[in-house]
Structures are given as C-alpha cells and as structure tokens.
Amino acid sequence: MQTNFLSCAVKTCKSSPAAFPLHFRDATLASTNVPYNPLLLTNLLPRLDWPALVTSSKELGFTLPDSKPSFPQLSRGDDGAVNVGTLKEEEETALRTLHRVLMETEVVEGKMVCGSCGFEYGIHQSVGNFLLPSHLGVYLHVVVFSRGLGMGDANHGSV
Amino acid sequence: MxxxxxxxxxxxxxxxxxxxxxxxxxxxxxxxxxxxxxxxxxxxxxxxxxxxxxxxxxxxxxxxxxxxxQEREEVExxxxxxxxxxxxxxxxxxxxxxxxxxxxxxxxxxxxxxxxxxxxxxxxxxxxxxxRMCVIEAGSRSTSRTMDTDPEAERGLDAGLYEEHYVHRVYDRIASHFSATRYKPWPIVNEFLSGLSPGSIGVDLGCGNGKYLNVNPDIYIVGSDRQESNQCQNLAEIAREKSVTQDTIASDILHPPHRPHAFDFALSIAVIHHLSSAVRRREAISSVLGLLKPAGEARALLYVWALEQKTSRRGWDENSPQDVLVPWVLSKQFTEPMEDQTGDTVNGVEPIFRYYHLYKNGELEDDIKSAGGKVLDSGYEKDNWWAIFERAS
Known part of the structure; x- marks a missing residue:
C-alpha cells in the first residue's frame, strides 16, 4: 500500500505525472499476518489514489475493480467499540480482500522504478531504499547524463 | 555495477x-x-x-x-x-x-x-x-567536542558528507543498541498520535526503531530512516520488524520520496538537530511542510535537542556552544555501543561522536516560520524543544 504514498525522490520528478506511482519490477511477495482493522480501512480508503493502486496491484498480480468501492466510514463509539455492524456482508467480504492486498501483501525483494527518470529503487528485506546515491546531488548528473546517453533504463539505481 | x-x-x-x-x-x-x-x-x-x-x-x-x-590545551x-x-x-x-x-x-x-x-x-x-575546525575543550565538564568557528561556513557544501560521517554512519553502527535504549514514547508524541482521526495517513521521518509506528493502530504511517544498504542491521529494518502493520523505507529528509501534499500528519523526532547548517535545517522543515495537506487539514510535530539543559547530565546552558559532537561510548563488554552522552569514559573505550545542533529557546519556532510554517503549539519537554505546526498557506 505504501506505493500509493511514494513517488520518485528526485526533485525534478516531483511534478511529473509519470513519477507516480512507481512501478514494481522483479518483485518477490510475501504475506504477513496483520490484524484486520475495518475502522482503519474504511477511513483510509477515501485517501487512496485508486487508479494508482489498481496499477500497482496489477503489477503484483492482483486485480482490483476499476472504480473505487465505497464503504460506510466506520467510527468508534463512546464505549470504544467500532460500529462494524453497519457493514453489509458483501462489503465485509470486499473489505477483507482489500485488507489482504493492502495490508498483508508485502514486497520483500524487488525494485520500484520511476516512470519519469527511470531510476530504480531497490527493495531489500521489505525496506525500500530511497536514498539517492549521494548527498551531493550527484544523482542529478547520473539521471541527466544517463538519459542523454540513451541509458535511461540503466541499472544504476540500486545503491 | x-x-x-x-x-x-x-x-x-x-x-x-x-x-x-x-x-x-x-x-x-x-x-x-x-x-x-x-x-x-x-x-x-x-x-x-x-x-x-x-x-x-x-x-x-x-x-x-x-x-x-596555539597556546590553548586542545586536541586537534x-x-x-x-x-x-x-x-x-x-x-x-x-x-x-x-x-x-x-x-x-x-x-x-x-x-x-x-x-x-x-x-x-x-x-x-x-x-x-x-x-580551527574541530577542537575539543579539554578539561571542560563535558567532552563533547565544540567548534570554534561558524560550523556552517566551515562545512559549506560538504554538509552532506559531514553528516554522513557524524550522524548516519554513527547510527548505522549503534543501531541495535540505540534501539534497545529507545522504547518509551514521549508523552507529547503519544498524545499527538492518539489524537489523530482513524484512517489518518502520515510520515515518521527518522522513525528510528519505529517506537511510534504502533502507538495508534487506527492510523497508517510510512516510517522512514536512513539506512546504508551494506548494513544488515539498521534502524529502518529494526522498525520494520517491530511494526508489521506499518511500512518503513530508507530515505533522506532532504529528499523525501513521499507523495507531496498527501499526508494528514508528519512526525520528525530528534532528527533535524543532526543537520549541520541552518539552511539545511530549514530545508528539512520545508520538506516536512511539503508533504502535508493544506493548512487546517494536517499538522506536523518536531522534536529537537535543547541547548538549555542545565539540569541534565550534560549540563549545557544558554551560553554553551550550539554545535557539538556528542559521544556515544562503545562498550567492550557488550560489543555493542553503550550510550553515555556525558562523554564519561566507559570501560576506557573510544566513543563515537554524533553531530548535534542544540536549539535555543525560540529558534525552532523561527526556523519553522522561515520555512513557511505556522506554529500552532510549542514547548519544552525534558531537554528538548518541540513544536506542532502546519503550512502557513
């Protein structure tokens, strides 16, 4: 799910629509057991960029509906209990499917590639590495020159 | 390659x-x-x-x-x-x-x-x-190193490399032990996170061992910390292991990969005091602001180490130097670093130094304002200055 909130770290890519979402490549997936939390999910959903999520999920082999499903936004009552009873059965099923994709599926190893500059961010042990090659702005030279030389998709991103 | x-x-x-x-x-x-x-x-x-x-x-x-x-007794x-x-x-x-x-x-x-x-x-x-650059005040109570001259002028364009050595690599080395000493959330951070509405999405820039990622189970946080790819144990991975429900990444606060203006909240606890120039510290705050939704919809919380901590072991006060190198002492006994920020020798082992800019009263608020933020609340808590703020526009 975090791909829905990440784009390219290169400043010049921030304004480029192609920089979001980043594209998965060579992804190894794992499923982790995460407690199902309908309160979080139903309130999170309105904040998601659905088309980007569909794209990302597809790259990982999941098919989501083209349009964002709508659920009642759950809340916690004064007694602390969540009003899960307001969910219809099919909503509950759909929400659990989303939970599996969004919360329980993780990319353990792989890459995330920027559609704008071609930069590849490595994912190792489930942690994406978004550190640019140096703090000196060297990355800009890398990107600019490598593109200029027709090496836009060169494997220079993993550091 | x-x-x-x-x-x-x-x-x-x-x-x-x-x-x-x-x-x-x-x-x-x-x-x-x-x-x-x-x-x-x-x-x-x-x-x-x-x-x-x-x-x-x-x-x-x-x-x-x-x-x-040079007449003064000093270590060069x-x-x-x-x-x-x-x-x-x-x-x-x-x-x-x-x-x-x-x-x-x-x-x-x-x-x-x-x-x-x-x-x-x-x-x-x-x-x-x-x-001129790096001297130690021998005989002073603290063996934290101080710098004679304006650190910004000295470090100049090399600030990134400076921090690489005096901050990032230190944390890479001390990650495991550092993590073991950082388990108790700060009350104000706790309160900040607990008060967020369900489904809120935020960032924790400099999440360390991820102790804040699980405070409120009804929100979603992308935790990030610096990480060197050749280190097998580091803070981002420790955070990842501790918080299966949240995600962690390795990133730099000055180059955040997060979607701009997409977050309901941001945390950055004990991070920006590690940046070695005023320009970079403001840039970091502006980076944080750039992730937030517009004013009224999102807020951020920052914590920095205070210069005024007369009662602490360090004993610094408002007249102490603001740019210091603070030791973390390695312990032979545990083969893990042992923290001793007073710089007192522990088992006679060489300390590792971390760079800090110690914030003066009001300085954090000034930095936030000049970075384009509006301070909503601020205060002092246990040797730290903190501020909650939002985008000014």
Missing amino acids: WRVGGCFAVMALIDDAELMICFLFGWAAHWKPASKALRFNGREMESDDGEWTAAERSAVGDTVATDKA WVCSGFDGLFGGCGRKRLCMGAGEDEGLSRSGDDSGTNAIGRDSRAHSDMANERG
Missing part, C-alpha cells in the same frame, strides 16, 4: 569529476569508523590503522609546526571521516574544509604512488583550516 562505473566515468570527464570518482571508489572502499586523533598537545596519539607511512608522518609533522602557536582532530570515502583515491587522512575544494578533489584523476605525496601536500595546506 560496470554500468554504474561507466556512467560515472563518463560523467567524470564532464563535470565534477573529482567528487564523483572519489565517491565511486569511496563507496566500494570499506568504511572505517572514526579514527583517533593524531595528536594531543602536539603529541602524536595513534593512527587509525595503527601504521603511519613516512609521508603521513611528515604531513603530521608539518601540521604540528604550523599549529605550535584530523577529521578522518573521509578515510572511507576517499580511501580509493589513495588518501588516508583528510580533513573537511579547505581541502575539499582543492587538495582533495584533485585526486580524482590520479592514483597510485603519487597519491600519498599529494596527500602530504594537501594535508599541510589544510593544517590551519583543521586547527
């Missing part, structure tokens, strides 16, 4: 050749921890690798001669943090400051036998700069 090399090599011919070559080789070179000072009161202390070449000795000799005028540090970075260029010991512009960078097009000779010359040239 070869493509990386090729890419850098081509660029090296075009622009910033020296830095890139040095960076490339430095990346491959094995990084060594902060080495010891060369001299104390003019007496040579020890080498970081236990051996000195003739050329290096001569360089040190030159330095001693240059600095004899040769800032060996660049050993690893420039090791591949044949350089052994270099200092930041003046050397970066001339002496150091020339090494990019050279290697082998000439390198040491060049080193010596660069070394001597830099002696004066170095003397």
Whole structure:
C-alpha cells in the first residue's frame, strides 16, 4: 500500500505525472499476518489514489475493480467499540480482500522504478531504499547524463 | 555495477569529476569508523590503522609546526571521516574544509604512488583550516567536542558528507543498541498520535526503531530512516520488524520520496538537530511542510535537542556552544555501543561522536516560520524543544 504514498525522490520528478506511482519490477511477495482493522480501512480508503493502486496491484498480480468501492466510514463509539455492524456482508467480504492486498501483501525483494527518470529503487528485506546515491546531488548528473546517453533504463539505481 | 562505473566515468570527464570518482571508489572502499586523533598537545596519539607511512608522518609533522602557536590545551582532530570515502583515491587522512575544494578533489584523476605525496601536500595546506575546525575543550565538564568557528561556513557544501560521517554512519553502527535504549514514547508524541482521526495517513521521518509506528493502530504511517544498504542491521529494518502493520523505507529528509501534499500528519523526532547548517535545517522543515495537506487539514510535530539543559547530565546552558559532537561510548563488554552522552569514559573505550545542533529557546519556532510554517503549539519537554505546526498557506 505504501506505493500509493511514494513517488520518485528526485526533485525534478516531483511534478511529473509519470513519477507516480512507481512501478514494481522483479518483485518477490510475501504475506504477513496483520490484524484486520475495518475502522482503519474504511477511513483510509477515501485517501487512496485508486487508479494508482489498481496499477500497482496489477503489477503484483492482483486485480482490483476499476472504480473505487465505497464503504460506510466506520467510527468508534463512546464505549470504544467500532460500529462494524453497519457493514453489509458483501462489503465485509470486499473489505477483507482489500485488507489482504493492502495490508498483508508485502514486497520483500524487488525494485520500484520511476516512470519519469527511470531510476530504480531497490527493495531489500521489505525496506525500500530511497536514498539517492549521494548527498551531493550527484544523482542529478547520473539521471541527466544517463538519459542523454540513451541509458535511461540503466541499472544504476540500486545503491 | 560496470554500468554504474561507466556512467560515472563518463560523467567524470564532464563535470565534477573529482567528487564523483572519489565517491565511486569511496563507496566500494570499506568504511572505517572514526579514527583517533593524531595528536594531543602536539603529541602524536595513534593512527587509525595503527601504521603511519613516512609521508603521513611528515604531513603530521608539518601540521604540528604550523599549529605550535596555539597556546590553548586542545586536541586537534584530523577529521578522518573521509578515510572511507576517499580511501580509493589513495588518501588516508583528510580533513573537511579547505581541502575539499582543492587538495582533495584533485585526486580524482590520479592514483597510485603519487597519491600519498599529494596527500602530504594537501594535508599541510589544510593544517590551519583543521586547527580551527574541530577542537575539543579539554578539561571542560563535558567532552563533547565544540567548534570554534561558524560550523556552517566551515562545512559549506560538504554538509552532506559531514553528516554522513557524524550522524548516519554513527547510527548505522549503534543501531541495535540505540534501539534497545529507545522504547518509551514521549508523552507529547503519544498524545499527538492518539489524537489523530482513524484512517489518518502520515510520515515518521527518522522513525528510528519505529517506537511510534504502533502507538495508534487506527492510523497508517510510512516510517522512514536512513539506512546504508551494506548494513544488515539498521534502524529502518529494526522498525520494520517491530511494526508489521506499518511500512518503513530508507530515505533522506532532504529528499523525501513521499507523495507531496498527501499526508494528514508528519512526525520528525530528534532528527533535524543532526543537520549541520541552518539552511539545511530549514530545508528539512520545508520538506516536512511539503508533504502535508493544506493548512487546517494536517499538522506536523518536531522534536529537537535543547541547548538549555542545565539540569541534565550534560549540563549545557544558554551560553554553551550550539554545535557539538556528542559521544556515544562503545562498550567492550557488550560489543555493542553503550550510550553515555556525558562523554564519561566507559570501560576506557573510544566513543563515537554524533553531530548535534542544540536549539535555543525560540529558534525552532523561527526556523519553522522561515520555512513557511505556522506554529500552532510549542514547548519544552525534558531537554528538548518541540513544536506542532502546519503550512502557513
């Protein structure tokens, strides 16, 4: 799910629509057991960029509906209990499917590639590495020159 | 790798050749921890690798001669943090400051036998700069190192490299033990996170071991911390292991990969005081602001170490220097670092130094304002200044 909130770290890519979402490549997936939390999910959903999520999920082999499903936004009552009873059965099923994709599926190893500059961010042990090659702005030279030389998709991103 | 090399090599011919070559080789070179000072009161202390070449000795000799005028008792540090970075260029010991512009960078097009000779010359040239740059106030209560001159002017464009050595690599080394000492959430952070509405999405920039990622199970946080890819144990991974329900990434606060203006909240606890210039600290705050939704919809919380901590073990007060190197002492006993921020020797083991800018009363608020933020609340808690703020527009 975090791909829905990440784009390219290169400043010049921030304004480029192609920089979001980043594209998965060579992804190894794992499923982790995460407690199902309908309160979080139903309130999170309105904040998601659905088309980007569909794209990302597809790259990982999941098919989501083209349009964002709508659920009642759950809340916690004064007694602390969540009003899960307001969910219809099919909503509950759909929400659990989303939970599996969004919360329980993780990319353990792989890459995330920027559609704008071609930069590849490595994912190792489930942690994406978004550190640019140096703090000196060297990355800009890398990107600019490598593109200029027709090496836009060169494997220079993993550091 | 070869493509990386090729890419850098081509660029090296075009622009910033020296830095890139040095960076490339430095990346491959094995990084060594902060080495010891060369001299104390003019007496040579020890080498970081236990051996000195003739050329290096001569360089040190030159330095001693240059600095004899200094009357104060002080330790002069040769800032060996660049050993690893420039090791591949044949350089052994270099200092930041003046050397970066001339002496150091020339090494990019050279290697082998000439390198040491060049080193010596660069070394001597830099002696004066170095003397001003990093000194320790011997005899003072704290052995935190302080800097005589304006640290910003000294570090200049090298701030990133400076932080690489005095912040990031330190945390890479001390991650496991640091994590073990950081388990209790700060009350104000707790309150901030607990007060967020369900489904809120936020960032924790500098999440450390991830202790704040699980405070409120009804929100979603992308935790991030710096991480070196060649380290198997580091803070981002520790955070990841501790918080399966949240995600962690490795990123730099000055180059956040997060979607701009997409977050309901942001946290950055004990991070920006590690940035070594006012410009960079403000840039970091502006970076945080850039992730937030518009005013009224999102807020951020920052924590920084305070200069005013008279009652703490450090004993600093408003007249103390603001830019300091604070030791974290390695313990032989545990093979893990042991924290002792007073700098008191623990088992006689060499401390590792972290850079801090200690914030004065009101300084955090000023920085936030100049970065384009509006302070909503702020205060002092246990040796730290904190502020909650939002975008001004």
